[in-house]
Amino acid sequence: MIETVVVTGAAPDALRRRITPTALAILRPVAVVAVALLLGMAIILYTGQNPLPAYENLLIEPFLSWDTFSAVLFYAIPLVLTGLAATVAFRASIFNLGGEGQLQLGALATAWAAIAWSGIPVFILLPLVVAVGAVVGSLWASIAGWLRAYLGATELVSTIMLNFVAIDIANFFVSSGGPLHTKSGGGNATDSIPGALQLPTIGGSQFHWGFLGALGCVAIIFIVLYRTPLGYEIRMAGFNPAFARFGGIAVPRVIMGAMGISGALAGIAGAIQVLGFQYQYSTSFLSPQWGFTGVTVALLARLEPIGVVVAAFLYALLEEGAQLIENNTNVDHNIITIIQGLIILLVTVQVTIAWRRRRNIGRTSDGTQATGSVRGES
């Protein structure tokens, strides 16, 4: 058992020396998606169809026109943010599966603020309404964070359950008779936000300037994780909470912090969907489970902020590819669902192996006597 630790541990070390961490953060998600695509190809072949047209629509077609490429970028915007949200929580060893609820309430709050404070000059109002979305998402996530940090309630359950509560709350506000229901008498939605707040689109597509906000968040989270004491605390508490505690870190406070940041990012995702895409809060179409997909994106990115950009792009590519396959080929577009499933499977396997390895390292501590001589003095 201990020998396997050495062997499996040695390979990434050797890799790490040759490849910079940034390159690794980019390469890893690409490799996983490539493997999933190969497996998907085998499945298409197995069903007796020709995989090449499907893969052409998936991998080449999206890059051939601005129309299709901009759609990929458009899908990637919320995924970057929800992927970052899940990343920050995972880094503290917290599963924030409540990104969806945090996103929905953040979006609702942003729409409300944009309408209620429409008199304020736009250069103040824009950051303000995004901040409102972030704060609301953050507070919502803090409920599960608090339950976990101070009462030990597992966030796996509480975050998922709070999604349902969040979505029902949002529904209450915007459904007919609700306090924010649109005066124009449409569906379950708010009024439109003022035109001045609507983020301009780029090149006549749906892709909008909100992407700058998403990339800004990537930079901020990178700095927070690697260049601030809080980020250090989050990472160490995630690696080994007992170690963090022994070193004087207040782990419950760190959990609250990580959950707060995570929720804020999901809230910003909601805010940007409102400002750049829907121009109102509506219960339909705002987010086809972007909050949940963020978890996959984060794992695909191996919890590296820069990797999140790559993983979100790849995932968005699959989304657009599914559309193109549906439109242009006879291959069932559900093949994309299968490939997405394979990606989830592959990252889960990776994560499981990593965890088991970590647990094995821990377990040698039972054989206290001689872990010293195991790996030899190198």
Added chain:
Amino acid sequence: MAINAVELQGITKVFGPLVANDAVDMVVRHGEIHALVGENGAGKTTLMNVLFGLYRPDAGRILLDGVPTELSSPQVAIKHGVGMVHQHFMLLPSLTVAENIVLGVEPAHRAFGIGLLLNRKRARELTRELSTKYGLRVEPDAVVQDLSVGLRQRVEILKTLARGVKILILDEPTAVLTPQETDELFIILRTLVAGGMTIIFISHKLREVMDVSQTISVMRLGRMVGTVLTSQTSPPELARMMIGRDALPTIARTPATPGKPVLVVSGLRADDDRGVPALRGLSLQVHAGEILGIAGVEGNGQSELVEVLTGLRQAESGHLELNGRDITRLSTKGRREAGMSAIPEDRLKDGVAAAASIRDNLAMSQFYRRPLTRRGILSPRRMSEYARRIVSQSDIRTKNIELPASSLSGGNMQKLVVARELGLMPKLLIAAQPTRGVDIGAIEAIHKRIIGERDRGAAVLVISAELSEVLALSDRIAVMYEGEVTGVFDAGTVTEEELGLFMLGVKRQAGTAA
């Protein structure tokens, strides 16, 4: 020649680099209570897990009633009449006593030739029969989670009896019991033996062993030291067998020049994780420029003492003072800022984040202060500079500070922990098992650094299960037994044998506080 209930011949069990059992022989006669004693880590539980079929031995064989027997799993062991009650009970807390006892051997209502439903009536009857037969009173319908620890242990014993076990292994059964419950347990054990059972009783408490057993086997560091008849031995002889060990190379050192008291602990009480009192009014003082060593068999509250001192465990009552300042209510961070550093007893659990880089591991406890953090920004460059300096100063052998801490050998990982804690220039250093599981070279390096801290004027508290380590480092020695300091000695004024008697609770000084 009489046939023995159990004969273990040349049992060897290896876990990676650790030889837990080294060609161990042991003979248990029919109808005796056979005590298996030794310090923690001596290999007692491993040996019994081999006998219970949980571990396959790497060499050696097991004879039951003189017949070589392959015990490939606990199920097989039970079939051969060997049962075991572990230290941690394996009961389902939400089920009743009767349900727990019949679990796995459930009597069933039969229909269509197969058992379909649990026959609760029969389960209750079975429980009552067993409990009257062996005098183990329990209420069959009581839910296990409502029972006291002592009663749960009875249920565990009944569970093995329900499976027709003839040889019963008890792993430190008294560790969780009150004195009254212990007395009751011993009565039960004697009854069981009178009824034809054979009992193997793991313990490190000599008084109990002398009280209840007929035969005693002593293990030390994975080897069987010897087997003696209880009637023909004495606690001092057992203590020698359990504790005697090779001395470490002594390190040149000057006599201590103790200053004012730095750490003052008074009347400390705290519970362990199970809620059992672990510290029972412990008091001690450590002065500037001295090393106070705490000797004691593991499990006598040392771990809890370190946790309470470092702020990881709540004290029930008592006071802690650091340099005249009351730190009883301070957080771990607050205590560290007040000048406390600590080397944890389990470096992989508390001492490092194995998957984080060596650089990140070295930054703990000062990452938020200058020079590593300035104006809220933590500088990776300064962290690296600091880490490189420490790594070369402390001779931590690694190719790259970016590598995970898990890439270090045990000795180098421990050097990392020591270097980090000493890098804070502590006024008080708490060193728990500072050289556990490291090679002799690293032991010497770490001991030198600890003595260096003393010479710098720090107060040092060393807690070690290795008596030789306590003797090698200490200016004064305090013995901990059952959560109290039972004796304090100046180094050089006491023999190992004498300390052994205090460590095993055979002797104690009146009204002691270190």
